[in-house]
Each structure stands twice: as C-alpha cells, then as structure tokens.
Amino acid sequence: MIETPTKDPNATFIKTRRTQAPEYEIIKYISQFMPVSEAQAEAIVKNMKFRSFKKGTVLLKEGQVSKMCYFVLKGCIRQYFLVDGEEKTTNFFTEGQPVTATAYEGTFKQKPSKFYLACIEDTMVSLSSPEDELAFFEKFPNLKPARLLATEEELGKSQDSLSSYILGSPEEHYLNLLKTRPELLDRVPQYQLASYLGVTPESLSRIRKRIMIK
Amino acid sequence: MIETPTKDPNATFIKTRRTQAPEYEIIKYISQFMPVSEAQAEAIVKNMKFRSFKKGTVLLKEGQVSKMCYFVLKGCIRQYFLVDGEEKTTNFFTEGQPVTATAYEGTFKQKPSKFYLACIEDTMVSLSSPEDELAFFEKFPNLKPARLLATEEELGKSQDSLSSYILGSPEEHYLNLLKTRPELLDRVPQYQLASYLGVTPESLSRIRKRIMIK
Numbered sequence: 001m002i003e004t005p006t007k008d009p010n011a012t013f014i015k016t017r018r019t020q021a022p023e024y025e026i027i028k029y030i031s032q033f034m035p036v037s038e039a040q041a042e043a044i045v046k047n048m049k050f051r052s053f054k055k056g057t058v059l060l061k062e063g064q065v066s067k068m069c070y071f072v073l074k075g076c077i078r079q080y081f082l083v084d085g086e087e088k089t090t091n092f093f094t095e096g097q098p099v100t101a102t103a104y105e106g107t108f109k110q111k112p113s114k115f116y117l118a119c120i121e122d123t124m125v126s127l128s129s130p131e132d133e134l135a136f137f138e139k140f141p142n143l144k145p146a147r148l149l150a151t152e153e154e155l156g157k158s159q160d161s162l163s164s165y166i167l168g169s170p171e172e173h174y175l176n177l178l179k180t181r182p183e184l185l186d187r188v189p190q191y192q193l194a195s196y197l198g199v200t201p202e203s204l205s206r207i208r209k210r211i212m213i214k
Numbered sequence: 215m216i217e218t219p220t221k222d223p224n225a226t227f228i229k230t231r232r233t234q235a236p237e238y239e240i241i242k243y244i245s246q247f248m249p250v251s252e253a254q255a256e257a258i259v260k261n262m263k264f265r266s267f268k269k270g271t272v273l274l275k276e277g278q279v280s281k282m283c284y285f286v287l288k289g290c291i292r293q294y295f296l297v298d299g300e301e302k303t304t305n306f307f308t309e310g311q312p313v314t315a316t317a318y319e320g321t322f323k324q325k326p327s328k329f330y331l332a333c334i335e336d337t338m339v340s341l342s343s344p345e346d347e348l349a350f351f352e353k354f355p356n357l358k359p360a361r362l363l364a365t366e367e368e369l370g371k372s373q374d375s376l377s378s379y380i381l382g383s384p385e386e387h388y389l390n391l392l393k394t395r396p397e398l399l400d401r402v403p404q405y406q407l408a409s410y411l412g413v414t415p416e417s418l419s420r421i422r423k424r425i426m427i428k
Contacts, residue, residue, distance in 0.1 A: 167295055
C-alpha cells in the first residue's frame with residue numbers, strides 16, 4: 001500500500017518512510033532525470049531484482065563475462081585490476097551509483113572483464129541482465145528518456161574524473177574526494193584509497209598530515 | 215543522386231566514392247550501432263549542419279556556455295585547461311569521434327565550460343544545438359536506439375581511459391597511444407602530447423628514445 005497516494009500520475013516523487021528503504025535509491029536516481037509518481041515508483045520497485053552480498057564477496061573476476069548490471073542501494077563495490085600480482089583500485093561505487101564499469105563492454109558486448117568487482121562492505125544492489133532490461137523498458141517505455149539522460153550524466157562524470165586525474169596531483173585528487181565524496185574517505189581501507197590515488201600508503205599518510213596542518 | 219541505390223531500406227551501408235566524403239564519417243559512426251541504408255545515409259547527411267574551421271580556431275573558452283555538440287569529420291580538436299597560466303591538455307578528438315567533452319555538462323545542462331576547445335588542424339565538423347538534435351530525432355526516430363548505444367560506447371571508452379590512466383605510468387600511456395591511436399603521435403605537437411601524458415617534453419623525449427631502443 002502506498003502511504004501518500006497522489007492523484008497526479010506525473011507528480012514528482014515525494015519522500016516517505018517507505019521510500020527511504022534502500023530499494024528506493026533507484027527511484028531517487030531516476031527522479032534526477034524525470035518526475036516519478038509514488039504509484040509508478042512502487043511499480044518500478046516491484047519489477048526489479050534485488051540482492052544482498054556479504055562483505056568480501058567477489059562479484060566479477062578478470063576473464064569472466066559479466067552477465068549483470070548493478071546499481072548500488074547500500075554498501076560499496078570496489079573495482080580493481082591485478083597488475084603483477086598487485087591490486088590496483090580504479091573505482092568505488094556507493095549508494096545511488098550505477099556500476100558503470102561493467103555496463104557496456106561486459107554485459108552488453110559480452111567481452112571478458114579486465115578487472116575485478118568486490119564488495120568491501122555488506123552490500124545491497126539492484127541487478128539486471130540485458131534481457132531483464134529489455135523486459136523492464138517494454139513495461140515502462142516512458143522511462144526510456146531517463147535511461148539516455150542517465151547514460152549521458154555518467155559519461156559527463158566519467159570525463160570529469162578523467163580530466164581531473166590528468167590535471168591534478170595526488171594531493172589535489174585527495175582534496176577533490178574530500179569535497180565530492182567525503183564519506184568515502186572513512187569507509188575505504190587506506191591502502192585501497194592510496195592505490196586509487198596512485199600513491200603508496202605512506203605518501204597518503206603524508207598528504208593527510210599536510211592537509212590537517214593547513 | 216545515389217551511386218548504388220539499394221532496394222532494401224535496411225541494407226547495411228556500403229562504401230562508395232560519394233560515401234568517402236568527410237560528411238559520411240557520421241554515417242560510418244552510426245553504422246557501428248545499426249544498419250543504415252544508402253538512401254537513409256543521404257537523407258541524414260542532408261539534414262545535418264557542417265562547418266569548417268581554420269587551424270587555431272578556438273571553439274569554446276573557459277567560462278563560456280557551449281551551445282553546440284560537435285562531431286569531427288576531418289582534423290583534430292584539442293581539449294585543454296588553463297592551470298596557473300599553463301595549458302594542460304586532457305583530450306584530442308579526431309576523425310569519427312564525437313566531442314563528448316561538451317555534450318552533457320555544457321550543451322545540455324548549460325553550465326559554463328571549465329576548459330577550452332581548439333582546432334589544432336584545419337577541421338571540419340558536424341554540429342548541432344539541443345534544438346537541432348530534437349528536430350533531427352523527430353525526423354529520424356528509428357535512429358534513437360543508436361543514440362543510446364553510442365552514448366554507452368563512449369561511456370565505456372571514457373571509463374577505459376580513466377582506468378588505464380590510474381593504472382599506468384606515462385610510458386605505458388605512450389605505448390597504449392602507439393597501439394590505439396598511432397596517427398595521433400605524428401599529428402600532435404610534442405609539448406601538447408607531453409602535457410596529455412602528464413610529463414615534461416624532455417621526459418617524453420626520453421620515453422621515445424627508450425622505446426626506440428627496445
């Protein structure tokens with residue numbers, strides 16, 4: 001049952017206790033791109049698949065073909081490469097983020113993965129195969145424009161990350177994370193964060209000290 | 215007039231002398247995602263806007279709001295940031311590439327640009343405003359799925375670039391460019407290439423020597 005039903009099917013999605021459940025992270029995400037009524041939100045959530053994974057679960061290994069697209073509802077998924085036996089972290093996906101890493105090359109083009117995906121916390125996701133997505137958008141054709149807008153938004157973010165990585169020093173990347181994703185800095189083990197910033201754990205420790213002094 | 219008309223409107227686009235004109239780069243790009251008949255190719259080309267710019271033309275400056283999306287038909291567009299008076303190159307867009315940098319944040323969201331776009335060769339582009347795009351896809355609704363696929367493809371490439379930037383040393387980036395975009399290395403001034411790889415021109419020179427010895 002919907003707590004605050006609305007008569008206008010195009011009404012913007014309104015927060016209620018129910019809609020603060022992790023499943024509704026996906027509705028919050030879609031709502032950035034188009035209005036979603038409470039009734040439609042409930043229908044969308046009913047038509048999605050959800051799964052929880054324990055901390056440490058490896059969702060995808062190098063060489064495997066990804067069968068699923070993930071969207072993080074709760075927790076954190078780390079993307080990393082194994083280079084000469086060493087884990088090199090290239091991304092962290094947290095609440096409200098689609099795991100864009102696998103979406104195209106893997107799940108759509110069915111190419112073997114070059115990287116690993118692992119849950120670094122107990123994690124809840126919504127997940128879909130290409131067939132699930134096809135069925136979903138046949139059922140909700142009015143959401144198709146949101147899909148394009150979301151992909152464009154993620155492309156914009158990815159290009160921003162690339163530019164700031166090319167432009168900045170590790171210290172600047174750290175400051176940028178402090179500004180844009182402060183919660184990440186407390187959730188992620190320091191050696192993984194250091195790897196993501198492209199420095200040794202010792203250098204990261206020095207960067208932190210310098211910033212605290214400032 | 216079409217040189218080799220086809221009776222099948224869904225036939226895959228076939229190369230002819232006409233279709234090797236720069237304007238047809240955009241058709242080659244779309245053909246990666248869906249079949250385009252010769253007749254449709256001609257209609258698409260007729261409905262697009264093309265423009266040529268002299269080497270050195272600045273298409274977009276920091277602080278300006280981009281009104282256009284560009285697709286490179288011939289030539290090369292460089293993306294760079296001005297950091298403490300110094301140009302830092304973050305991308306090169308050549309034949310067959312959409313200039314993804316402006317597409318979302320700028321042209322769609324109308325945010326002032328953080329970077330510059332300049333032609334480093336005489337350059338020909340197809341260009342479109344958001345209104346042009348709307349009119350175009352109303353005229354060619356069957357191309358809408360190609361638009362989503364293209365955006366997903368560019369997102370995949372952008373994420374690949376980001377991962378390899380985080381993972382690799384400047385020497386590895388150089389080797390990667392040698393493998394994936396060898397023509398770029400001869401076309402681009404060395405100081406811009408060095409900036410793109412995040413090294414000084416002297417370091418780039420040393421990297422090149424080391425690779426030649428190998």
